[in-house]
Amino acid sequence: KNITGMIENILPERVFKTLLDVGAMADELGFKCYLVGGVVRDILLRKTNEDIDIVVEGSAPEFAKSFADRHGARAAVHAKFKTAVVIFPDGFRVDFATSRTEYYHFPASAPMVEDASIKNDLFRRDFSINAMAVKLNKREFGTLLDFFGGQRDLQDKKIRVLHSLSFVDDPSRALRAVRFAVRFDFMIGPHTDRLFRHAVNLDLFERVQGQRMFLELKYILSEKNYKKALRMMRKYDLLKFFHKDLRLDERKEAQFDSLEMILDWYRFQFDEEPELYIARMAVLFSDLEKSAVKDILERFQLDEHKTLEHSECFKQVKDSLAWLKRSKKMPNSVFTRHMSRMATPCALAVSALVGEIFEKQVKDYFSVYRYVKPDIGGNDLLAMKIEPKTEYSNLLSAVKDAKIDGKCTDRESQLRFVAELALKNGEK
Ligand code: ATP
Structure with a gap:
């Protein structure tokens, strides 16, 4: 042909x-x-x-x-x-x-x-x-x-291995089978299905290289239909090879639905695709103990930079969630300071997990507050003879916060605000 x-x-x-x-x-x-x-x-x-x-x-x-x-x-x-x-x-x-x-x-x-x-x-x-x-x-x-x-x-529409030892030779193929089955809406062929279950029972996954496990999970979470893939991983009892406490239940699925809603909104607003797999992985891991997440990252054997990037993200998501749930309400400036410490995918994961109380604040943060800058600068503070200069960045941050909270929205009011603040701080 x-x-x-x-x-x-x-x-x-x-x-x-x-x-x-x-x-x-x-x-x-x-x-x-x-x-x-x-x-x-x-x-x-x-x-x-x-x-x-x-x-x-x-x-x-x-x-x-x-x-x-x-x-x-x-x-x-x-x-x-x-x-x-x-x-x-x-x-x-x-x-x-x-x-x-x-x-x-x-x-x-x-x-x-x-x-x-x-x-x-x-x-x-x-x-x-x-x-x-x-x-x-x-x-x-x-x-x-x-x-x-x-x-x-x-x-x-069938995923079929080429020989009976295929999954034994390389168990990571089981994760690939899930990925392709979901992507193309294919079935795992009956013989392949038996071999698949056999490989799971043999517990061979411990031997798969950590980076391979990471990459296959990353690819699965980058698929449009990743939720279906995770369900399939649950069906075949593959989740445990990432961590024994990893679960996919109705609550987790609802969290993924919220994440997809906020991701759709984000794409539509900014015509930009955030790194999907990080946001989805953060949601997937959000109920695990910190020590479990640490175990997973150790197992993945990523390079130092990637390990740090991921562990920071997962930790921030967990900490943020606990803090936001405790605080319930806060000024926009405080919310903005908090969110802006996080990379976009992590901030989106937090938004999905934290629930509706923060929905408006999340959307305002992404569309408005994260871009806010004071209308005055160091030169203005110099002209006002404010000392010491080492305080300028703190003063300007305070102006930014005040602007976000709607307290002073133009230059004049910001100049007054900063003068008062400097005075209050006992500096001239
Ligand atoms: P995608 O469309 O997601 O990029 P792909 O089929 O191109 O999928 P790759 O991971 O880029 O997948 O691999 C390229 C090819 O290498 C595959 O089509 C397959 O033939 C072969 N291959 C990749 N990984 C394995 C593996 N673990 N075992 C056997 N063959 C593999």
Whole structure:
């Protein structure tokens, strides 16, 4: 089957042209190149996808270097993994990997890797729908390779592993199965379902690398239908592999609904997409003890910066919630000071969790108060001979607070306000 027409119709023109260029260069170098993985699946589903993965029978680094040279791009080579990424000046990227096969010596271990044919390369993949390839060399450009029934499973809406040990080799595939099932509204095939449950019973997830667990959860929480995915994780008893106390109950689902409402509002108001997974993860973890969240983050083994960013966020969300629930009512300036210490996704998670009493204040904070600045500045304070200058930023913050609370909204009143305040502070 040749799918050139579909590729041309579905992918953007420059991506299609790049694939033709890859084919031409493959002929020149005497390699074979294939488009593989998610993008092939998506083309067959008539969805566009610009994550271009190319498998090279030969040497991906050598191919990528020549390709980048020829097309005015840059190649970043990962010699150890025999992979490379070609980055064009406008940021468009194409990933190249040398065709390989993988052997797992024991469950969930790091696989042994060997160069291999495209068929073997496809056989090491997770599901039939992700294990198809398209030939790119000129003479056969567009020929679809489907050794494992991927097209049939796309038609039958089925997620199916390629062999019985698939989840044992790599249990993180269970999380991937959930993600794809939910994204495409597919079923997990009956045999795959049994293998899935078997892998859960074997408790192999402890051995999955922490970063992999994090990434798969992040991808799941980035899906539109993540709530359904979490329900599926509950059905298969996968939540416990993140933490034994992690729950998804009606209350949590209602919190996710509130989060989606505030996210919709935020998108509509500001035409901007906040980092969804962080907000959703903060809500997911919001009932866990701090020590549990700490355990989870340790397990994820993220780099120092990411660990700090996430632990700050989850901690702020928890602390904020406790404080807001205790306080009930507060001036807008106090609310603003509090919210502005948090990154947007965390502030949105707090907004979702705190409930309706704060709804107006939350919306006012995002649309108005966070942008408020005093109408006077250091020069005005200098001209008024206010001392010491080290107090200026505090004084100006106080002016900002007063403006937010509607006490002094123009320059004149702010000048009066600051003069009185400085006097009260005993400074001149
Ligand atoms: P998405 O559309 O979400 O980007 P994708 O299918 O492109 O999904 P990636 O995680 O980018 O997924 O992986 C690219 C390809 O690599 C997959 O289509 C699959 O063939 C293969 N793959 C990825 N992870 C695994 C895994 N854990 N085990 C086996 N094959 C995998």
